[in-house]
Amino acid sequence: MAPAPVTRCNGTSLRRATRRVSQLYDAVLAPVGLKSTQRSILIAVSRLGSPGMGELAAALVLDRSALAHNLKPLERDGLLRVAPDATDRRSRRVTLTEAGEERLAQSKALWEQAQKRFEKAFGKHEAAVLRETLARIASPEFAEAFLR
Template structure:
């Protein structure tokens, strides 16, 4: 009897294959980060804010390579949870984002789970295939339209 994974077949469409792979990887990271009540997208945003702080929304969007309006939508729950705050002076239009103490604690806690997800994926793919995957993804990311 074939397992579920053996029944899955690759598509001839590279785009579809990448989307499917992205969903599978996202699901793994989200599962590992669930105890922290963060998605992998939220974890990435917190990690980038921490590294770049203080950072404007535009700078953050450019670094993460995410549409600005999508980023703003993803920032709202983090602000509501008290994980990030804006340190820009009142009346200025350019927000300057930083992590709160709670945000730093959440990031530290989540980092442990993120590392476990990283290890799981590398264990399943193998070290060499993980390196190949990273190299291929970088090549894909810089493809010109």
């Protein structure tokens, strides 16, 4: 069947693991109608308050343009709202709607279930260490070090 996924490429390793985990998490989240990508956007908006597009994109380590696209389904479904900033008319701020907060709350139990499953299969402590490591890679400092 499927040969063991062997590769020396760090990027490829990451992408494969990400695809696997996204599929696993998405399957668990499916009943509430949120992909893990979408949930992570709602979470970030919730944590940041009413972030501007650029701020939100940076926090998500996501291209601004990609973010704008990703927001559309969520806005269409009434989970969040995008409105011009009151003082800086260049800027647009993203806010959760009540429906958005509710959906986020609904997804919490399922997300926790996915986390539990992941940590059962991978190890709770190891998972924490891995997240730490990945956060380091995702940081702007890492990009700088890479480019230096």
